[in-house]
Amino acid sequence: MNKCRKELSIILVLLMIAVLTACGGTKDASNSEETESEINGEEITIGQINWAENIAVTNMWKAILEDKGYNVKLNVLDMGVMMQALESGDLDAHLEIWLPVQDANYFKEYQDTVNFSEATWFDNAKVGLAVPTYLEEVNSIEDLNEHKELFGGEIIGFDPGAGTMDVTKEVIEDYNLEFELLTSSEATMLVQIGEAVESEEPIVAPLWTPHWIFSKYDLKFLKDPQNTYGGVEKIHHATRDGFSEDYPKVSEWFKNWKMNDEQIGKLIDYVEDAEEPLDGAKKWIDENQELVNKWVK
Template sequence: MKNWKKKLSFILVLLLIAVLTACGSTNEETNGEESGVSNKELSIGQINWAENIAVTNMWKAILEEKGYNVKLTVLDMGVTIKALESGELDASLEIWLPVQDAHYLKEYQDTVNFSESTWFDHAKVGLVVPTYLEEVNSVDDLNEHKELFNGEIIGFDPGAGTMEVTEQLIKDYNLEFELLPSSEPAMIAKIGEAIGDEEPIVAPLWSPHSVFSKYDLKFLDDPQNTFGGVEKIHHATRQGFEEDYPKVSEWFNNWKMDDQQIGELITYVEGAEDPLDGAKKWIEENQELVDQWVK
């Protein structure tokens, strides 16, 4: 009888341990769902533009500090929008409106969420030339100096909104020029080479951009306003993103930067061996600003 009681007590102890262990696991899982997001992966599209590399790495650093697993996927603009539509991407952080990316908004407004909020409000886009080309100050001057530029406008990524607008500009002004696509780094390298030799070059560019701190460039007047006036930079997300990530959605909507802040971020990112390290350094020095976004 005593042996039977001992066995029963032993079995009860084992059952109690099993129940407590199970409860502990359940509590850990529940707490993890409520306060932790380590299992949640965010996929953000990155375009090889200086400011885009800077802000995508900045948000990767911010979100990973909050417990998210962030994957940056390098794509061109057209593929980025299609990936948002299909749900393969969660977010794209750079949509220029009302002009540069207007055709994407028109085509995908029912299948992609374009934010009403903006994170940069004083962007500018247009054709630029070195300031030493004193005789070229307007798009209207280009045909007169066609031979100076070999009839070429040095472009960047095909499919980018600004490239589409530049093609429209060529039509609007009846320019006898060809737009040559390449990539942003290749275009910037061409600009640097031309300025180093004090040669003429014309290219589509935008501000904010770190190139303006390196070289003396001027925007050409655009009398027909093909490039538009002041552009604002928005973000876009896949459908359902706000429901799946309400906090991140709110943080993106709170995000706001000025010329100095984005300029410094680009400088930090470009000056670091690893862009993420540069972004983290900038965040450390601007923690109060970041805290305003993720409050």
């Protein structure tokens, strides 16, 4: 009788192990199916603008997502086309929306058709007109008209579709500046700043931090008494309608993303110094894997 009871106990234990194993297998299969349904081979298309920090973060996320099995394409667009592509669904994400001031016009126009994340990845951004520090007599936007001839009546700008360029037009109106805002590209603007500084010539341009230009040259923001440029800016991301349903994990990772001045500065340096931006981004990821793991947990 005891022998029968012992055999029955062994059988029951084996049955319980089998059931638990089956349950675990079902869970693993479910997780696998969920992952495969999100990583479906389709491209996640991220919009990129040829600004130093944007090139850096878009390549960083391309490297992170591709390491997780996603297929990522970077699509270079200007800001106006970027927002239209998000609205139409031709673009999945754009990683750089400056609020509350710089991109307020785009937020107002597209807030009902594009998902602007409440989460921010950088909380200490600044925008304003900047000049070389050796221009000791020019410290405020209000000083510019007095020194109009010094600057040739020109503010050296960049991409015409950028929110900061629109705000700079407002600055010209608010301060009644007798200046013309020139458009080009960020790369051209930075070359002109570099040439001016090396020759110790005057130049004024709309700039922002985070940006490597401030570590390379001695520049200062002009005081903005009317606060047209605003105070501290925060950088958000935006996605097309339905992105969070199609890619819930990636959507959550974007919301977890957070960087400080030192981290974004080093990332920009690595990307700028590399032959290929993606290589610089991968180098930074290797050195900051613990931080990245917190985003993609």
